[in-house]
Amino acid sequence: MLIFGIPLQLLSTQILLGLINGAFYAILSLGLAIIFGLLNIVNFAHGAFYMMGAFGALLLLDHFAINYWVALIVMPLAIGLMGCIVERLILRRLYELDHMYGMILTYGMGLVIVGLFRNQYGATGLPYALPAALQGGVNLGFMFLPISRAFVLVASVAVCLATWLMIEKTRLGSWLRAATEKPALTEAFGINVPMLITLTYGFGVALAAFAGVLAAPIQSVNPMMGADLIIVVFAVVVIGGMGSISGAILTGFMLGLIEGLTKVFWPQASTTVIFVIMAVILLLRPAGLFGKQA
Numbered sequence: 001m002l003i004f005g006i007p008l009q010l011l012s013t014q015i016l017l018g019l020i021n022g023a024f025y026a027i028l029s030l031g032l033a034i035i036f037g038l039l040n041i042v043n044f045a046h047g048a049f050y051m052m053g054a055f056g057a058l059l060l061l062d063h064f065a066i067n068y069w070v071a072l073i074v075m076p077l078a079i080g081l082m083g084c085i086v087e088r089l090i091l092r093r094l095y096e097l098d099h100m101y102g103m104i105l106t107y108g109m110g111l112v113i114v115g116l117f118r119n120q121y122g123a124t125g126l127p128y129a130l131p132a133a134l135q136g137g138v139n140l141g142f143m144f145l146p147i148s149r150a151f152v153l154v155a156s157v158a159v160c161l162a163t164w165l166m167i168e169k170t171r172l173g174s175w176l177r178a179a180t181e182k183p184a185l186t187e188a189f190g191i192n193v194p195m196l197i198t199l200t201y202g203f204g205v206a207l208a209a210f211a212g213v214l215a216a217p218i219q220s221v222n223p224m225m226g227a228d229l230i231i232v233v234f235a236v237v238v239i240g241g242m243g244s245i246s247g248a249i250l251t252g253f254m255l256g257l258i259e260g261l262t263k264v265f266w267p268q269a270s271t272t273v274i275f276v277i278m279a280v281i282l283l284l285r286p287a288g289l290f291g292k293q294a
Contacts, residue, residue: 011264012143018260019253020149020218023156024211026252028233029240030160031207034167037243038180038200040099041091044107046233047226048114049079049205053212054221055117058128068131068217072155075213080206087201092194110227117223125220134217152214159210160249167245176200180243235278241291251289 028050035043056078057071066074086109094101134148167173178186179193187193212226219225236255240247255274263270281289 009143011261012140014260014264015257016143016145016149016260018257018263020152020256021259022253022256023152024215024229024252025233025236025256026160026249027156027207027211027214028229029236029248029252030163030245031204031211032233032237033240033243033245033248034163034207035201035204036237037245038176038197039087039091039095039102041094041102041106042099042234043201043204044103044230045110045113046106046205046208047230048110049083049208049226050212050215050229051117051223051226052113053079053209054128054216054225055121055212055223056209057213057216058126058221061128068128068134068213071216072210072213076206076210079209080202083205084198084202087198091201092197114223114227121223123222123224125222125225128216128221130217148218152218155214156211159207163207164245164249232274235274239274239278239281239288241288244288244290247288247290 028046032043032046035041035046053075056075057068060066060071060074061068090105090109091102094105130148134151137144137146138150139145167176175186175191176196179191179196183193208226215225233252236252237248239255240251255277258277259270259273262273266273269276285291
């Protein structure tokens with residue numbers, strides 16, 4: 001069966017791959033949006049934390065026989081704790097300075113982390129054994145859906161939805177939004193704003209680590225995996241609107257799907273289509289699709 005001259009099986013496969021890429025875009029851009037929304041810092045180390053999540057899962061499996069399912073919980077907690085320490089010891093000193101200092105610091109921190117891992121493990125990708133529960137797939141008739149890919153989609157949607165509900169529908173979320181807009185007034189009500197900021201940064205990088213663990217079984221684990229992805233994720237955040245939670249989620253999945261379809265109809269443009277969209281959006285709506293206009 002052909003659709004616009006394209007075999008249905010090929011079209012369906014590319015849509016699936018686009019949604020999988022979109023799942024990673026959504027989780028990573030969600031973490032970036034949360035951090036920028038409260039700390040007003042563009043976290044250029046986000047890709048490094050994503051890579052550390054994948055490497056952490058691999059090291060847990062190889063050296064301690066800790067399986068994938070435990071790593072999905074342990075690594076985000078560990079990387080999130082590391083993020084809290086980084087915020088308390090380093091980033092907190094920069095809040096009174098120009099925003100450029102935070103960008104330069106996180107960019108340098110990301111380079112150092114990637115360099116350390118590359119020096120230790122080299123640039124060649126390392127395999128992560130696919131868990132038994134994720135092996136095989138389901139024949140949908142028009143395509144074969146690997147269970148591992150389906151799990152990535154389901155887990156990403158669940159985490160993004162849970163994060164959105166927490167921020168938009170809970171008391172903790174209302175505190176976070178209040179601390180973003182009126183920190184002095186929020187602190188006057190007895191809310192520990194500095195602790196909220198620390199936990200927010202930790203949660204944002206924990207999302208990156210969770211995405212890294214998700215990626216470990218379906219792509220090679222290597223020190224550059226975050227650097228290759230984070231450029232696109234920053235474009236996703238800009239298109240959705242800096243600091244917009246719903247914008248980060250929806251734009252991540254939408255652009256992943258557009259990228260997948262572009263590989264079918266115009267393969268040469270698949271690596272640049274997101275950046276072209278970003279340029280157009282910035283010209284028409286500088287705050288992004290879901291961002292607040294100044």
